[in-house]
Amino acid sequence: MSEQVNSQGSPVPAVARAAALLDVLAAAGGAPLSVSELARQLGLPKSSTANLCLALESERLVVRGDTGYTLGRRLVELGGAYLSTVDQVREFYAACKRAPLISRLTARVAVLEGLDVLYLARYDGAQPIRLTANIGDRFPAHCTATGKVLMAAMPPAALDERLRGRTLAALTERSITDHAQLRAELDRVRELGYGLDDEETTPGVVCVAIAVPGARTDSDTFAISATTVTAGLGGADSVDLEAVRADLEVIAQSLGNPLVVAR
Structure with a gap:
């Protein structure tokens, strides 16, 4: 089912889109998703989705493999930091x-x-x-x-x-x-x-x-x-x-x- 992103109400649309992309990858259960598939589920242009993936990859929030993107290990670090509080x-x-x-x-x-x-x-x-x-x-x-x-x-x-x-x-x-x-x-x-x-x-x-x-x-x-x-x-x-x-x-x-x- 498509996860159409509605970032119009967000003061920082890029953050809302990044969060939505991470949600889609989480729902995939570890299966790599291509830029095309992510763009389809998010309802975003493929070029915008590719730029979003590159930005998240640079921050180690996602990882690019041969067949697509998966969640990155930095999310574990952030989750551990949250749990400690x-x-x-x-x-x-x-x-x-x-x-x-x-x-x-x-x-x-x-x-x-x-x-x-x-x-x-x-x-x-x-x-x-x-x-x-x-x-x-x-x-x-x-x-x-x-x-x-x-x-x-x-x-x-x-x-x-x-x-x-x-x-x-x-x-x-x-x-x-x-x-x-x-x-x-x-x-x-x-x-x-x-x-x-x-x-x-x-x-x-x-x-x-x-x-x-x-x-x-x-x-x-x-x-x-x-x-x-x-x-x-x-x-x-x-x-x-x-x-x-x-x-x-x-x-x-x-x-x-x-x-x-x-x-």
Whole structure:
């Protein structure tokens, strides 16, 4: 389908045309496109398109091959520079405010340290009761939804080494204290794609969590969760897990890949 360029409303038409050309190359999925094909899709004269390609090539934004142009490596450099400026905690708060359901709940960001989860951020929604686990607090990972999804994401051998010889403390009567039961629970987490704390950390409190891969190769997987009192949602059996999870997935998308525009 033709990508007709409308640069009349742009104060710098050449920039608008360059951006459109890069979009066309991106949509090609790595397949080289000739000047003629680019001109056709952009709705521009072939001479203008050729000049545009030469200018972009000189800046290493596109690369010319035997059969046409593809995107250049400088775009990776620019993308990496952008990613280094992304504040994931700030984006977490903004994404929580946008989420239809989680904006009314309590949400957190956590990482795994040993067999504990460490909370890095906390968003308090509209619910009147303020729940436990503040920024900087640690909880046993096996009792928490965030801890379960982070342990489930670990290589099995690494998890076995971390659990070897360790006692699983009980925070409530519903906490998992048996290693075999924990491994079965982690299998369930892998199958379903989310973790559930059903009053295992605090009586009357339910939490749902999903894992978020690091946005960069130097950042570890972390977890985001949504928490509420059972009175607010009628207990774990009546919690709309899919609705909560759907909100978490949207937030995770914006955190895990800042290049994706959040809904």
